[in-house]
Amino acid sequence: MDEHLFGKILLVVEGSDMDHAVMASAIARAMANKARLIALNVVDHMVINRLKRLSEQSTAEIEIELEEKGWKALYFAEEQAKDQGVPTMILQESGVVENVVVSEATRLNADLIVLGYPRKMQGQAKRLAQGRVEKVVENAECSVLIVR
Amino acid sequence: MKLSESLNADRIVLDFDAKKKEDAIGALADPVVNGYDRDTILNEIIEREKLGSTGVGQGVAIPHVRMAEVMEPAVVFGRSAKPVDFDAIDDEPCSLFFLVLGPTSADAQDGYLKTMAKISRLMRSADVRSKLASVATADEVIEIIAANEA
Numbered sequence: 290m291d292e293h294l295f296g297k298i299l300l301v302v303e304g305s306d307m308d309h310a311v312m313a314s315a316i317a318r319a320m321a322n323k324a325r326l327i328a329l330n331v332v333d334h335m336v337i338n339r340l341k342r343l344s345e346q347s348t349a350e351i352e353i354e355l356e357e358k359g360w361k362a363l364y365f366a367e368e369q370a371k372d373q374g375v376p377t378m379i380l381q382e383s384g385v386v387e388n389v390v391v392s393e394a395t396r397l398n399a400d401l402i403v404l405g406y407p408r409k410m411q412g413q414a415k416r417l418a419q420g421r422v423e424k425v426v427e428n429a430e431c432s433v434l435i436v437r
Numbered sequence: 438m439k440l441s442e443s444l445n446a447d448r449i450v451l452d453f454d455a456k457k458k459e460d461a462i463g464a465l466a467d468p469v470v471n472g473y474d475r476d477t478i479l480n481e482i483i484e485r486e487k488l489g490s491t492g493v494g495q496g497v498a499i500p501h502v503r504m505a506e507v508m509e510p511a512v513v514f515g516r517s518a519k520p521v522d523f524d525a526i527d528d529e530p531c532s533l534f535f536l537v538l539g540p541t542s543a544d545a546q547d548g549y550l551k552t553m554a555k556i557s558r559l560m561r562s563a564d565v566r567s568k569l570a571s572v573a574t575a576d577e578v579i580e581i582i583a584a585n586e587a
Binding site: 325350353354356357358359360361364365367368370371374375376377378379380381 | 485488489490493501503526550551553554555557558561587
């Protein structure tokens with residue numbers, strides 16, 4: 290592999306169990322390529338709506354909880370990357386995950402998107418998450434690395 | 438612990454003078470250097486900044502670092518008299534700052550990350566930013582944060 294194939298890597302953080310493996314993979318590639326890392330979390334509108342139906346929390350309460358969880362995951366990623374000497378910035382947006390990931394990758398001129406594949410999920414949640422990954426692969430203008 | 442509970446008047450610096458990023462970090466660190474070596478703290482923060490600015494946009498920066506020298510987590514709120522170039526993500530200069538210092542111990546990590554998450558969410562609010570930009574006293578800063586944190 291060319292040592293500097295990727296100059297800017299977009300790491301999609303989800304606040305899930307997959308994050309550690311996805312982060313490790315993105316950080317390793319950033320180090321190998323002397324690339325900058327941009328960690329992105331998207332507060333997912335669909336997740337907000339689903340949680341709203343399943344809980345007694347208000348939409349605002351759910352948004353606050355998801356936002357704070359997202360920031361926490363982002364700062365964790367930042368800490369892991371900076372500890373390895375990888376230049377890193379963090380970004381939190383809201384919307385439809387696959388659309389935001391693709392548009393941010395384009396806006397930021399990312400050379401590679403790194404995201405996780407939902408192996409441990411089940412049922413509808415798994416199908417939705419797989420659909421998101423497929424849409425990113427289909428629509429991204431740059432390379433996509435899926436971590437299992 | 439709530440963010441407003443981790444701040445007190447001694448850790449709020451209003452309208453400090455700073456021409457550049459290093460000046461701002463120095464002004465923010467001064468309230469917490471008591472007992473620590475000031476240069477060590479400043480160097481650690483500045484070295485960390487070189488790996489990616491903590492200017493999160495909309496005039497806000499959240500410099501942060503975990504250090505072996507720090508025994509207790511510490512949060513400082515600061516407002517500069519004039520906006521300072523902080524290499525922020527949106528290229529806009531910053532005037533509202535939170536400095537977060539944390540210990541390196543594994544059991545302190547969760548609290549450290551939660552603190553920065555709370556600050557980041559809080560400062561996304563244009564209303565909060567506007568109020569913090571115009572308050573006159575440290576007590577008002579704490580009141581605004583207490584009224585708006587989850």
